[in-house]
Amino acid sequence: MAVVRTEGLVKTYGATRALDDITLTFPDGGFFGLLGPSGSGKTTLLRAIAGFVIPDSGRVFIDDAPVENVPVEAREIGMVFQNYALFPNMTVAGNVGFGLEVRKVPAAERKRRVAEVLDLVQLGELGDRKPHELSGGQRQRVAMARAIVTRPRVLLLDEPLSALDKSLRVEMQIELKRIQREVGITTIFVTHDQEEALTLSDQIGILRDGRLVRHGPPREVYDNPRDPFTAQFLGEANLFSGTPEPGGLRLADGTLIPGAPTATIAVRAEDLRITLDEPAAPIRLRARLRQRIFAGAMGTCVLDWRGNPLKAIGRDQDFAGLPAQGDVWLSWDSADMIPLSEG
Numbered sequence: 001m002a003v004v005r006t007e008g009l010v011k012t013y014g015a016t017r018a019l020d021d022i023t024l025t026f027p028d029g030g031f032f033g034l035l036g037p038s039g040s041g042k043t044t045l046l047r048a049i050a051g052f053v054i055p056d057s058g059r060v061f062i063d064d065a066p067v068e069n070v071p072v073e074a075r076e077i078g079m080v081f082q083n084y085a086l087f088p089n090m091t092v093a094g095n096v097g098f099g100l101e102v103r104k105v106p107a108a109e110r111k112r113r114v115a116e117v118l119d120l121v122q123l124g125e126l127g128d129r130k131p132h133e134l135s136g137g138q139r140q141r142v143a144m145a146r147a148i149v150t151r152p153r154v155l156l157l158d159e160p161l162s163a164l165d166k167s168l169r170v171e172m173q174i175e176l177k178r179i180q181r182e183v184g185i186t187t188i189f190v191t192h193d194q195e196e197a198l199t200l201s202d203q204i205g206i207l208r209d210g211r212l213v214r215h216g217p218p219r220e221v222y223d224n225p226r227d228p229f230t231a232q233f234l235g236e237a238n239l240f241s242g243t244p245e246p247g248g249l250r251l252a253d254g255t256l257i258p259g260a261p262t263a264t265i266a267v268r269a270e271d272l273r274i275t276l277d278e279p280a281a282p283i284r285l286r287a288r289l290r291q292r293i294f295a296g297a298m299g300t301c302v303l304d305w306r307g308n309p310l311k312a313i314g315r316d317q318d319f320a321g322l323p324a325q326g327d328v329w330l331s332w333d334s335a336d337m338i339p340l341s342e343g
């Protein structure tokens with residue numbers, strides 16, 4: 001286990017600032033999820049920690065020791081990348097034990113440690129198989145086993161589950177979390193699946209254009225996103241901006257939102273209520289229902305308010321009685337307004 005820390009990391013490629021002054025601590029034994037749109041710098045940050053990318057400036061520390069002079073193989077970092085390549089001609093046990101062989105671990109100990117880690121990823125019976133005789137999820141477990149068998153101080157995972165289909169992916173998320181807990185290893189995980197990041201992480205960090213926009217415990221960041229980017233990136237948020245008045249927030253169409261705390265507020269899609277009749281709620285807006293999307297347990301209503309797209313998420317029965325499209329009322333509780341810092 002180890003604390004990983006970056007200080008003012010900058011990496012540019014021509015005019016692109018892939019990392020723009022990243023200062024961040026990844027807690028000892030924690031599961032840290034890095035999130036951000038495509039091209040925001042997630043992979044570059046992982047590669048800089050691993051030592052594959054040399055930053056223009058700034059430093060990486062592992063347990064308070066700077067690592068710029070420590071080569072990749074000596075950083076004691078385990079890695080699982082998106083396209084983890086297993087050696088096709090080696091058995092599962094051979095693949096997992098390879099790193100130990102390179103480190104000249106004696107055969108008997110090697111065998112014991114490979115068996116131990118295969119048990120941990122629940123592949124104890126499959127050590128003699130070749131990679132092509134495994135399912136995608138099993139291959140992913142082998143890649144995990146291979147990354148942790150050398151007992152690294154840090155585990156870096158770059159979209160390790162993205163090749164798996166949805167149901168296997170969810171199963172593997174639970175597995176991954178269990179394995180990480182059992183081994184207790186400091187883990188930094190890159191994903192662009194926000195649900196995955198929220199499920200797995202003790203802490204999340206959100207990157208945008210190479211900058212760290214926010215970090216903290218998932219619930220804290222979700223409940224109090226602070227800025228419009230984070231509010232819309234994490235979950236589905238509807239933004240409303242207007243002019244603050246003593247009585248509330250005056251929107252462009254003249255509607256007054258009583259109790260709005262700031263000039264820009266967000267309302268989560270799950271907190272919007274839709275009714276055909278005018279509600280008694282103090283906060284209410286006239287909007288147009290454009291589309292109702294059925295998606296199993298939860299459904300989505302796509303709405304339009306004065307040219308702004310809005311979204312409401314709910315169970316199908318919440319939307320029962322609504323037409324496929326047409327004029328509706330929107331309302332929400334004042335407690336569900338999230339104050340945001342800028343418009």
Ligand SMILES: Nc1ncnc2c1ncn2[C@@H]1O[C@H](COP(=O)(O)OP(=O)(O)OP(=O)(O)O)[C@@H](O)[C@H]1O
Pocket residue numbers: 013016017018036037038039040041042043044045192
């Ligand atoms: N070797 C490179 N040469 C030139 N530009 C690069 C290189 N590696 C990354 N970049 C650029 O740096 C930026 C950050 O890339 P990075 O791969 O870190 O993003 P990401 O958040 O991991 O994206 P994705 O989610 O698509 O994998 C992008 O604009 C990318 O084009």
